[in-house]
Amino acid sequence: MSLNPRLVKESFSVVEPQADKATAYFYGRLFAENPHLRGMFPPAMDVQRDRLFSALTRIVWSLDSPDSLAAFLGQLGRDHRKYGVLSEHYTAVGNALLATIRCFAADVWTHEIEAAWVAAYTAAANLMIESAESDAGTSPAWWPAEVVDHELRHPDIAVVTLRPAQPLPYLPGQYVTVQTARWPRVWRTYSVANAPRPDNTIRLHVRSVPGGWVSTTLIRDTRIGDTLMLGPPMGTMTPDEQSERDVLCVAGGTGLAPLKAIVESVIASGRRPNIHLLHGARTAGELYDLPDLIRMESSFPWLRVLPVVSDQPAYDGMRGHLPEVVQRFHRWDEHDVYVCGPHAMVNETVRRLQADGVPLARIHRDIVPGEH
Numbered sequence: 001m002s003l004n005p006r007l008v009k010e011s012f013s014v015v016e017p018q019a020d021k022a023t024a025y026f027y028g029r030l031f032a033e034n035p036h037l038r039g040m041f042p043p044a045m046d047v048q049r050d051r052l053f054s055a056l057t058r059i060v061w062s063l064d065s066p067d068s069l070a071a072f073l074g075q076l077g078r079d080h081r082k083y084g085v086l087s088e089h090y091t092a093v094g095n096a097l098l099a100t101i102r103c104f105a106a107d108v109w110t111h112e113i114e115a116a117w118v119a120a121y122t123a124a125a126n127l128m129i130e131s132a133e134s135d136a137g138t139s140p141a142w143w144p145a146e147v148v149d150h151e152l153r154h155p156d157i158a159v160v161t162l163r164p165a166q167p168l169p170y171l172p173g174q175y176v177t178v179q180t181a182r183w184p185r186v187w188r189t190y191s192v193a194n195a196p197r198p199d200n201t202i203r204l205h206v207r208s209v210p211g212g213w214v215s216t217t218l219i220r221d222t223r224i225g226d227t228l229m230l231g232p233p234m235g236t237m238t239p240d241e242q243s244e245r246d247v248l249c250v251a252g253g254t255g256l257a258p259l260k261a262i263v264e265s266v267i268a269s270g271r272r273p274n275i276h277l278l279h280g281a282r283t284a285g286e287l288y289d290l291p292d293l294i295r296m297e298s299s300f301p302w303l304r305v306l307p308v309v310s311d312q313p314a315y316d317g318m319r320g321h322l323p324e325v326v327q328r329f330h331r332w333d334e335h336d337v338y339v340c341g342p343h344a345m346v347n348e349t350v351r352r353l354q355a356d357g358v359p360l361a362r363i364h365r366d367i368v369p370g371e372h
């Protein structure tokens, strides 16, 4: 069986515009043929559907970049251990996936396309299974973590500090998934907002999202002493330790979390680059971490923190939309850049920086799935 990325991509592009229907069909088929698997998924499947399709999209479009694909599938395989996924489940998922693609790409379907999908899925599943198996020898499938601090910094934003029962090995900029006792099997992603600490505690920045079960629970119904569950660390937006360049961090709202971890780690590395950290919020009250950032700034003279407010005309400081403010403030074509926040803000910031000559290879961003 040989891989044929072109055939997989061409047929997938026929399915992509029908993503909602295709994922609903996929899960319908999976659960009809394997009713015992339903219990492994959360009661409401909306976020799960989006996740499946975004992971599939990422896999299909990276078929030509074996290294980054293998890294992504390795993380995905390790992460699936927390759901109790076993290697035999991959056959059930593969059958339902193939039936789905065949149904939604029926107009272009051929034996060659079928063979290309079978080969691609088999290779991807094998990578995930191997990574899960080798991880099982060294790491837990998930980490129980005690809430050791809970600060409501704004009616909709909390900073939660956790102490995992065992050290959680992560890199600055990575994210973890979180499950609360109140919502079994519902996992949501949050970036770790600090560089690794000697006491192993980690901080999360949580904003309540309308209808967001986990974020609302973490903000309103979580107390010191509660236990949460954490999945393994994931994500590729980590600092480039070899780089000698100055650093620009552009943070929108709680997208500050991973960038604060990155800034802390650059400071801890002993390097002395100039760091600009722009933190954008809609109102001054949502600059929820300003006192901490100002403390960091006063202890590291090479750091400059710039709060920016977009939706409060009376704000007595820098006002405007982050992408425009970033662009007019300075030229950044010699910097390493890290950007995190709402998708539209990130896309627009990256677009403007590129237009100003910052090479894409120096702009670091991550696609963090789910609500916050």
Ligand SMILES: NC(=O)C1=CN([C@@H]2O[C@H](COP(=O)(O)OP(=O)(O)OC[C@H]3O[C@@H](n4cnc5c(N)ncnc54)[C@H](O)[C@@H]3O)[C@@H](O)[C@H]2O)C=CC1
Pocket (backbone or CB within 6 Å): 189, 190, 191, 192, 205, 206, 207, 251, 252, 253, 254, 255, 256, 257, 258, 279, 280, 281, 282, 286, 308, 309, 310, 311, 320, 321, 322, 323, 340, 341, 342, 343, 344, 345, 348, 368, 370, 371, 372
């Ligand atoms: N909590 C966490 O650990 C993490 C959160 N994120 C993401 O960060 C985002 C944070 O959202 P909020 O705090 O609600 O941010 P928000 O909606 O309050 O906006 C924050 C800033 O982004 C700007 N902005 C928003 N939409 C924009 C657009 N379309 N064009 C230009 N600028 C725009 C605003 O003007 C403001 O300066 C979420 O999308 C979340 O998924 C990402 C990684 C980690």
